[in-house]
Amino acid sequence: MQENDRQTSRTQLAVESIRSLIFSGDLAAGTDHLENELAERLSMSRTPIREATRVLEAQGLLEVRPRKGVRILTLSAEDMNEIYVVLTELESLAAGLAARGKYSKAQLKPLLQSVLDMESSLQCKDRESWAAADERFHDELVRLAGNSRIAAITSNFNDQVRRARAFTLHLRPLPVKSNEEHRALFEAIARGDEKGARKIHWRHRENARKTLIGILEEVGMKHL
Amino acid sequence: MQENDRQTSRTQLAVESIRSLIFSGDLAAGTDHLENELAERLSMSRTPIREATRVLEAQGLLEVRPRKGVRILTLSAEDMNEIYVVLTELESLAAGLAARGKYSKAQLKPLLQSVLDMESSLQCKDRESWAAADERFHDELVRLAGNSRIAAITSNFNDQVRRARAFTLHLRPLPVKSNEEHRALFEAIARGDEKGARKIHWRHRENARKTLIGILEEVGMKHL
DNA sequence: GCGTAATTTAATGTATACGTTATCCCATAC
DNA sequence: GTATGGGATAACGTATACATTAAATTACGC
Structure with missing residues (x-):
């Protein structure tokens, strides 16, 4: 049975x-x-x-x-901030590690593909598919870093903020800048620029954090 | 009942x-x-x-x-490395956040006390009490950062590597240098030097990581 | 009516029962 | 000797029973 x-x-x-x-x-x-x-x-x-x-x-x-x-569990703006601070740090680390990995173009193909997908989603203004591609990008980035602990933590935190992200997806401006950052990060990883990759991704995440927190405060959303 | x-x-x-x-x-x-x-x-x-x-x-x-x-679970040298890489990153972040906190001398007293304890333990060559004070130092550091997620993750990882640390405690040289680093970190936090605190702690942890991994490889300890 | 004590209710924590099935052991065949 | 298959064993997954007790409700004195 x-x-x-x-x-x-x-x-x-x-x-x-x-x-x-x-x-x-x-x-x-x-x-x-x-x-x-x-x-x-x-x-x-x-x-x-x-x-x-x-x-x-x-x-x-x-x-x-x-x-x-x-x-x-609900997440307060403060919780969100805590989580984003950690995600920023760990994903930047992941970006650096990925760059250090000296991957070939072929190995970076999935990462590039997700960037391309985001760009095309952006052209159709299809936020849902953009978000899906964005998630693939971040997953792939962390995978390339080759540290299972980073993967586990970021996956867990992404689960925790999933609702908030879905909620704000349609409230925020089209992520044009975000896409430029993804592409720049890809380039940095491709040329093995560890420091550059770290810095680019750090700024990328900081922007995302500020945008999210800004929207939540604007909407007066204390908990989500 | x-x-x-x-x-x-x-x-x-x-x-x-x-x-x-x-x-x-x-x-x-x-x-x-x-x-x-x-x-x-x-x-x-x-x-x-x-x-x-x-x-x-x-x-x-x-x-x-x-x-x-x-x-x-056993931990391989690779696992240990993964964990230390994350601990290095998150504790450095914590050190920076602690410095940003602009704490008063009074608020930093517990941190200073743990540094003093380590120094006196070192003089008596009492490794056990040094390790206990070291743990207090790291706990306090993370507490001062004021990010509960960082605290949760580092606590969890410290649990996971506890056995390994206990094992190597008596195999490694007296942590004289480690203590100097703790003191320097304390000073950086006290003067609100975020970047400095980050950098100092990062190097501190990197040293710890290399020492630990070095010993494990030397002893041919594949799993712990 | 209001605060407090007694009573009821029901959600939980834990033990136990039991069916299922992976694993081990052995007998038989080759 | 090795391999295959069948049966015994036992560890697990899950349902259920039941005692405990927090919470809700009622009763009661004022």
Whole structure:
């Protein structure tokens, strides 16, 4: 009856389902949910739900508050700032490491492709596809850095700010400048310019951070 | 009969107990342990053990391998390097943020105290107490940076490399230079020199990284 | 009506039961 | 001796039972 495989255990399924529900907003930030409710919703007993929520708590997506249910975490502007500061630092480091990697043009192809994709998305003013390409760019950048810890942390933080980014996607100006920065970063990595890559990406992220925080303050969005 | 309080739930107790057992070496790196074994050892049922091991897995201290028990993770020299690279980056960032904080002498007292403690430990050649003061120094530094994410990540990584550091503590030369660096960093923070603080700490950590990796390679320690 | 104590409710923490199945062991075939 | 297959074992995943206790509700005295 039950699947024993780690990939398809109810616990694993619960982790993924709850993550999706959080990202989609079905479990809105700031709302509370009892174990029973989640169990019923996902058609399983409380046992896998409990294991899943403990894992998601460790990942910073929710908070277990005994007798009040799990609370989907909200992010204040201050939280956002903290996260962006760390992302800026670690991705810049990643950019430097990627440049140090002396990759060939062929190896950098996926990175270049994501830049091209962003440029074409920008021409059609298609923000959604631009965002998707942007995510690929950042993922690829971190992958090229070859440090699994950096990858794990940035992935986790990107999960945490995903909602905020989606929210502001349509509120901010078309990211023309952002694209120029991506291209410049690509060039720096391609020519193995570690310091340059670091600096370019650092400024890129700083800009992104300021834009995001600016919008959140403008909209008076205290929590997201 | 059971304690319901989050602080003293069996799950929480299991998390802390298992952590201690790992740090003390009672659960040695690379060894496997069945849920039943752990449950019996900690005098509780498998339920809290399972929840605890999932959390510890998310924290990177062990790996759940169905039917083979949980494996206490070992760290290769490469893992160590990855972790130190990230620690270097984030703690340097913390040092810069601490300097930017423009703290008063009074507020910096704990930091200074840990430097003084290290210096006196060094005079008695007491490595253990030096290491304890060193840990206080780094904790305080990160605290002063005022970014809870940096604190969480560095704390987690320090946990992961704790065994390795303890192992090499008596193999490396007395950290005279390290102490000079701590003092210099303190001065930089005290005078609000953000760039200087960053640079000093970066070099400090780089030295620590190279020393550690050097020793591990010298001793031919592939895993720890 | 209001504050406090008693009572009920229900969410949780934990133990336990049990079905499933990976793994091990051995018998048999070659 | 090696390989294959079947059966036993036991570790795990999950559901469920149940005691505990925080929170909600009611009862009560003033």
